[in-house]
Amino acid sequence: MAVEGTERRVTRRRQRTRANLLDAAFTVFAAKGFGRVSIEEVCEAAGYSRGAFYSNFDTLDELFFALYRERAELIADQVTGALALDGPDLDVPAAVDRVTDVLLLDLDWLLVKTDFLVHAARDAAVARTLLEHRARLRRAVADRLARARTPLPAVLGDAVGAAHAVVAAYDGVTTRLLLDKDVEGARAWLGQLLTALLTDGGGTARASQED
Known part of the structure; x- marks a missing residue:
């Protein structure tokens, strides 16, 4: 004992x-x-x-990859949790607010993530790790949108297409954030962009598509 x-x-x-x-x-x-x-x-x-x-x-590379996976998985869990709070009728603006709060909390994380992206561009094994993380984020968003009764704009296609658009919008906004360091401005802009992506004309477009 x-x-x-x-x-x-x-x-x-x-x-x-x-x-x-x-x-x-x-x-x-x-x-x-x-x-x-x-x-x-x-x-x-x-x-x-x-x-x-x-x-x-064994190496500094191993530590770096462990660090990335740990933080990436935490953020994916936080995004999943933020999206799970509404019922079937998804309140898009409220959900967007919760997600942007999670995604844009930490400039240091964006710096580390960008370093990881640079390594991924030159190493196929590293790229697979990054792609797995991004796919998990997209699945979390897509699964939630697919379960919601809230209509999506037809231009996005289905929930998977909408999830790709969400991640792409996040990538664009965070690139600017890395340069101007305006966290609150980036959070506000991303919130407006995602809300517009997921709601503008959504009901009309989907209804006409289904007719």
């Missing part, structure tokens, strides 16, 4: 060390950019030795 208790303590300590390394790396990557950061800098920011690093990660 004593051995089992020790193993549990070691496991919890290792999990805590890993989490602290990921948190520290997030701050350092956002400040300096991946490719300009050393293992020593991550360890110093976390308050650990290189030994603690190598007990959790």
Whole structure:
């Protein structure tokens, strides 16, 4: 029993060390950019030795990918939760407000995500990780829109097409956000854009299409 208790303590300590390394790396990557950061800098920011690093990660690349997956999955979960609050009759403006609050909370995340995008453009394995995350976000949006009785503009096609439009709008707005750092302005603009995409002429267009 004593051995089992020790193993549990070691496991919890290792999990805590890993989490602290990921948190520290997030701050350092956002400040300096991946490719300009050393293992020593991550360890110093976390308050650990290189030994603690190598007990959790083989390379800085591995840590970076783990960090991206962790944050991306958290955001996908938050988006799914934000979309799940309405009943069958989706309140589009209210849902858009909740989603934009989740998506635009953190400029540091956008910097790290952009670094990941640059790596994905040059590495097929990294690209698959990024595409999987984007597909999960699109599925969360598409599934919610498909279950709603709220009509969509015919130009978007179905819920899958609408989800692609939502993600594309987010990409465009966040590119500007990275440059002007106006979080509130970006949130407002994205909210207006998504509401217009998902509602303008929707009832008339869908009704005429179904007729």
